[in-house]
Amino acid sequence: MSAAMTERTDVVVIGAGGGGAVLGLALAQKGIKAQVLEQASGPPGGLRGEILQPNGQQILHRLGLLDKLPADATRPVRYFHFCRVGGERLCTVDYGMLPPPHNRALVTLPNVAHHAILKALESRAPGSLRYGATFKRLLREGNRVVGVEVECDSKAMTVSAKLVVGADGALSKVRDALGIAAKLHMYPEGYLIAILERPKEMEEARYFVGKKTILGAFPAAGDKAYLFYMIPAGSMQQIKDAGIEALRKRWLAIDPTLEPMAKSLVDWKQTAYMPTGRVKAKTWVADGAVLIGDAAHAINPHASQGRMQAMVDAMALADLVPRWLERNDWSASSLAEYERVRRPQVNMLQKLADEQVFFWNTGNPFLGYLRDRVFKGMDRNKRLSYRVLATTAGFRSEPPFGLLDRLMIAGFMPDPHADRLPADAAAREA
Ligand SMILES: Cc1cc2nc3c(=O)[nH]c(=O)nc-3n(C[C@H](O)[C@H](O)[C@H](O)COP(=O)(O)OP(=O)(O)OC[C@H]3O[C@@H](n4cnc5c(N)ncnc54)[C@H](O)[C@@H]3O)c2cc1C
Numbered sequence: 001m002s003a004a005m006t007e008r009t010d011v012v013v014i015g016a017g018g019g020g021a022v023l024g025l026a027l028a029q030k031g032i033k034a035q036v037l038e039q040a041s042g043p044p045g046g047l048r049g050e051i052l053q054p055n056g057q058q059i060l061h062r063l064g065l066l067d068k069l070p071a072d073a074t075r076p077v078r079y080f081h082f083c084r085v086g087g088e089r090l091c092t093v094d095y096g097m098l099p100p101p102h103n104r105a106l107v108t109l110p111n112v113a114h115h116a117i118l119k120a121l122e123s124r125a126p127g128s129l130r131y132g133a134t135f136k137r138l139l140r141e142g143n144r145v146v147g148v149e150v151e152c153d154s155k156a157m158t159v160s161a162k163l164v165v166g167a168d169g170a171l172s173k174v175r176d177a178l179g180i181a182a183k184l185h186m187y188p189e190g191y192l193i194a195i196l197e198r199p200k201e202m203e204e205a206r207y208f209v210g211k212k213t214i215l216g217a218f219p220a221a222g223d224k225a226y227l228f229y230m231i232p233a234g235s236m237q238q239i240k241d242a243g244i245e246a247l248r249k250r251w252l253a254i255d256p257t258l259e260p261m262a263k264s265l266v267d268w269k270q271t272a273y274m275p276t277g278r279v280k281a282k283t284w285v286a287d288g289a290v291l292i293g294d295a296a297h298a299i300n301p302h303a304s305q306g307r308m309q310a311m312v313d314a315m316a317l318a319d320l321v322p323r324w325l326e327r328n329d330w331s332a333s334s335l336a337e338y339e340r341v342r343r344p345q346v347n348m349l350q351k352l353a354d355e356q357v358f359f360w361n362t363g364n365p366f367l368g369y370l371r372d373r374v375f376k377g378m379d380r381n382k383r384l385s386y387r388v389l390a391t392t393a394g395f396r397s398e399p400p401f402g403l404l405d406r407l408m409i410a411g412f413m414p415d416p417h418a419d420r421l422p423a424d425a426a427a428r429e430a
Contacts, residue, residue, distance in 0.1 A: 005157050009035045011321060012148055012161040014135045014174050016040075019293030019310030020167030021117045021129075025063055026318035028125035032325070035159055036121065037133035037150050043118050047272040048110050049193045049226040051218070054095070054102035055394025056113070056308040059315055061102075065116050073112045075221045076104040077205050082375050085210025085254050090375035097386050097421070098393055107205075107220045110195070133157070135168060138177045138289070144330070145178070145288035162330050163321065164289040167310070170279050172295035180291065182281040187300060189361055190233045191274040192247075197264035198225035208254050209371065212363040215254050217261060225261055227251070228274075230361065236273040244268075276300050278350060284342070285335040292317060297346045302360060303353035308394050309346055316341050345397040352391065352399060370410060377409040381418040384409050386425050 011027055013020045016038035024036035052060070052074075060066040080093040095104045121129050132152055139147035139158060147160035166174025175182055198219050205218040214230035229251070231239060239247060248262040265271070279298040284291045293310030317338050324330060359371040378385040387400040401409060408415035 015168035018307040023314035039134040052106040057102040073109040079204040091379035170294040170298040199260040300353035302356035
């Protein structure tokens with residue numbers, strides 16, 4: 001590498017993924033000087049199934065982007081039906097129960113929201129987003145982090161900053177360089193995702209659960225639909241070797257009505273593999289640095305909140321930066337305010353997602369029986385199904401169920417309030 005050039009800014013963000021891009025834009029909108037450094041050579045292009053939950057929609061609205069997402073690349077979906085393998089409906093989650101206007105899930109074509117955020121960042125603060133910049137090491141003064149060194153076009157570049165943000169994903173190098181201990185757990189299952197043709201009548205999402213089986217079929221924008229199919233981690237090649245016809249047969253054994261979608265799988269290029277992991281970092285702050293998103297707390301996708309939580313972190317952080325700038329206090333104890341604000345929701349979602357992994361992914365008939373009882377209970381219990389929905393929508397930091405609620409939802413105890421929305425939702429009903 002040739003000689004280093006140095007830049008100065010207030011906040012340097014490593015990674016322009018789900019969290020880093022939102023942070024860059026939110027800071028730019030507040031007029032705060034920031035640099036977002038991304039190792040990739042441009043915006044991501046790969047296939048990924050994307051659901052914008054209501055809290056993510058709220059954030060895009062705050063950023064002035066929600067109404068600007070191309071209509072032909074987004075689809076509002078109100079009903080998610082949970083079914084047993086074989087087709088029997090267990091329950092329906094109705095996003096229409098939530099307060100408007102974000103009372104639906106938005107299923108987008110791959111990377112639609114992400115591209116809109118990156119584009120807005122580049123036009124709001126030209127030059128603040130740099131691609132092809134790979135984080136190498138932290139700059140320190142004593143124990144305090146005061147910037148980063150990155151490699152950019154084979155050249156070393158240093159950026160000095162008051163705050164360094166590690167938004168570089170589950171395998172975060174910034175976290176390692178900070179010496180923050182983290183537990184990375186890879187789940188034994190991942191997902192085969194496919195983008196397929198949407199049968200015309202498919203307006204609602206279906207999610208099948210069975211013995212070690214999960215398959216989701218969600219309508220996406222235009223004539224497209226997503227299919228998510230749980231497979232053992234590392235088994236994608238085996239599935240490809242067995243051939244498309246064998247995979248189609250497995251899907252049709254789950255539900256024969258999937259046939260039109262299954263038929264539209266003709267090329268492995270329509271598929272991608274999504275590994276699933278969980279990160280628990282001991283702390284998210286250090287003197288002069290913070291971690292956001294998957295670097296701090298990757299979550300199992302059952303929570304349907306991975307990207308949303310990275311976005312919420314980014315917004316919470318952007319709201320706190322002006323205060324830290326005013327105080328000029330970048331010590332870990334000052335930055336801990338961010339972690340205090342964000343921990344409760346993230347910890348709750350990680351725990352909930354793990355419970356869902358335990359019951360939903362199971363091959364154990366008794367656990368499967370309990371799972372199905374809970375799904376059926378949700379269909380009968382407005383109060384608790386609202387709580388679950390509000391949690392998935394990203395509007396709660398408390399778990400959806402207490403101990404008694406668990407007995408009630410599984411049908412082992414009557415719920416005298418089953419037909420009422422909880423108090424926090426009542427305002428909307430009035
Ligand atoms: C296939 C797939 C589908 C998914 N679908 C959904 C979904 O529908 N809904 C949902 O909520 N979540 C989904 N997730 C999870 C979601 O993508 C993540 O939780 C979210 O992107 C986390 O955002 P992040 O900013 O923390 O990390 P990331 O989005 O992973 O971004 C990290 C960024 O840092 C960059 N980077 C890494 N190392 C360096 C370095 N050394 N120097 C510079 N840059 C670096 C990376 O290139 C990347 O751009 C999906 C994940 C995958 C893999």
